Amino acid sequence: xxxxxxxxxxxxxxxxxxxxxxxxxxxxxxxxxxxxxxxxxxxxxxxxxxxxxxxxxxxxxxxxxxxxxxxxxxxxxxxxxxxxxx
Amino acid sequence: xxxxxxxxxxxxxxxxxxxxxxxxxxxxxxxxxxxxxxxxxxxxxxxxxxxxxxxxxxxxxxxxxxxxxxxxxxxxxxxxxxxxxx
Amino acid sequence: xxxxxxxxxxxxxxxxxxxxxxxxxxxxxxxxxxxxxxxxxxxxxxxxxxxxxxxxxxxxxxxxxxxxxxxxxxxxxxxxxxxxxx
Amino acid sequence: xxxxxxxxxxxxxxxxxxxxxxxxxxxxxxxxxxxxxxxxxxxxxxxxxxxxxxxxxxxxxxxxxxxxxxxxxxxxxxxxxxxxxx
Amino acid sequence: xxxxxxxxxxxxxxxxxxxxxxxxxxxxxxxxxxxxxxxxxxxxxxxxxxxxxxxxxxxxxxxxxxxxxxxxxxxxxxxxxxxxxx
Numbered sequence: 073x074x075x076x077x078x079x080x081x082x083x084x085x086x087x088x089x090x091x092x093x094x095x096x097x098x099x100x101x102x103x104x105x106x107x108x109x110x111x112x113x114x115x116x117x118x119x120x121x122x123x124x125x126x127x128x129x130x131x132x133x134x135x136x137x138x139x140x141x142x143x144x145x146x147x148x149x150x151x152x153x154x155x156x157x158x
Numbered sequence: 159x160x161x162x163x164x165x166x167x168x169x170x171x172x173x174x175x176x177x178x179x180x181x182x183x184x185x186x187x188x189x190x191x192x193x194x195x196x197x198x199x200x201x202x203x204x205x206x207x208x209x210x211x212x213x214x215x216x217x218x219x220x221x222x223x224x225x226x227x228x229x230x231x232x233x234x235x236x237x238x239x240x241x242x243x244x
Numbered sequence: 245x246x247x248x249x250x251x252x253x254x255x256x257x258x259x260x261x262x263x264x265x266x267x268x269x270x271x272x273x274x275x276x277x278x279x280x281x282x283x284x285x286x287x288x289x290x291x292x293x294x295x296x297x298x299x300x301x302x303x304x305x306x307x308x309x310x311x312x313x314x315x316x317x318x319x320x321x322x323x324x325x326x327x328x329x330x
Numbered sequence: 331x332x333x334x335x336x337x338x339x340x341x342x343x344x345x346x347x348x349x350x351x352x353x354x355x356x357x358x359x360x361x362x363x364x365x366x367x368x369x370x371x372x373x374x375x376x377x378x379x380x381x382x383x384x385x386x387x388x389x390x391x392x393x394x395x396x397x398x399x400x401x402x403x404x405x406x407x408x409x410x411x412x413x414x415x416x
Numbered sequence: 417x418x419x420x421x422x423x424x425x426x427x428x429x430x431x432x433x434x435x436x437x438x439x440x441x442x443x444x445x446x447x448x449x450x451x452x453x454x455x456x457x458x459x460x461x462x463x464x465x466x467x468x469x470x471x472x473x474x475x476x477x478x479x480x481x482x483x484x485x486x487x488x489x490x491x492x493x494x495x496x497x498x499x500x501x502x
Contacts, residue, residue, distance in 0.1 A: 340419065341501065342499035344463055344499065345472065346462065346463065346482060346498045346499065348482075349498055349499060354499075356419075358448070369448045370417070371417040371418065373417070391478065394481065406474045406478040406479065406482035406496070408417060408474050
């Protein structure tokens, strides 16, 4: 998993139907608790994280699994926010 | 997910049958809204994106999932354009 | 697989239900037996590893497989500690 | 997907049974049409590409999917040549 | 696929049950036939490779597939040696 700070939202009106309702967040990644110059875009996995919060992100096919309980069809995600770090 | 700008098309006449009809786009990746020196080739996932547009890309096995609704057989994709950023 | 040293725990109270009970460990990765400047966060796969121990980590969809025997539903993990190096 | 130029063959006599018949090609990767210093080894996915040709490569689990139609058992591939660039 | 030279064994007595019997090898990766400064740990996929031999490695979910024929339950591997280069 990756840890990072949410820096903003990405808005996409024209997107695949399976992504309607997903919130895309730009996340600045951390390494050993320090901010890095790396970023990725993750979908909020229902933990209600907002800008400035430190979050846990899962990647790859497990990102899709992380969205399964809330969606009837698979969501083509490759990065999902699954927790907020205390 | 990744964000980037479509820079061109890649044309491949001799390809696997499962890829017939797929549009291959060369995408220059962005990081925190800035262009980087990284590129990848993604298949258009039916959002109708063209050269110069900023797009969202999903990678890995979810790229294949992103093409499932439009194809009767699995498409061997590892990067698909799933949205256009406003 | 990757090898690394466990450097700390990451605590996340607000997280997906499927992750309740999982222990998140920050791991400093090694290369040919030397410590590197790379880190990742892995879930303890039941081997009981603690801070300072050298561990083996599996990544990607196999991380999810590594947690299957202990969970009734899939855990959205992308990195799991599967062994302790002697 | 990745684009690159085939630079040579890798010969492996002692290999897993599922890989018998697979052709391993060393590919020099390109970025935005320029050659890079990165290489990977991909299996020919039946498009008949030879040394010096520019090809499209799919990676990850989709590489396995790209070989499914020609094999009765799964081939443990992580990179397959799926097209030749015009 | 990746090519590399086996540099040593990693011994792990305390590990997940599904990994009992697996041999972990530290491999120094090659690029276009030259050694690099990159390493990974791969499980021997039954090809009998030893220290100093040049091998082919498959990564990701295909690593798990590469071990399927020899195991009744899935092995949580993300890198497996599938061939020895001549």
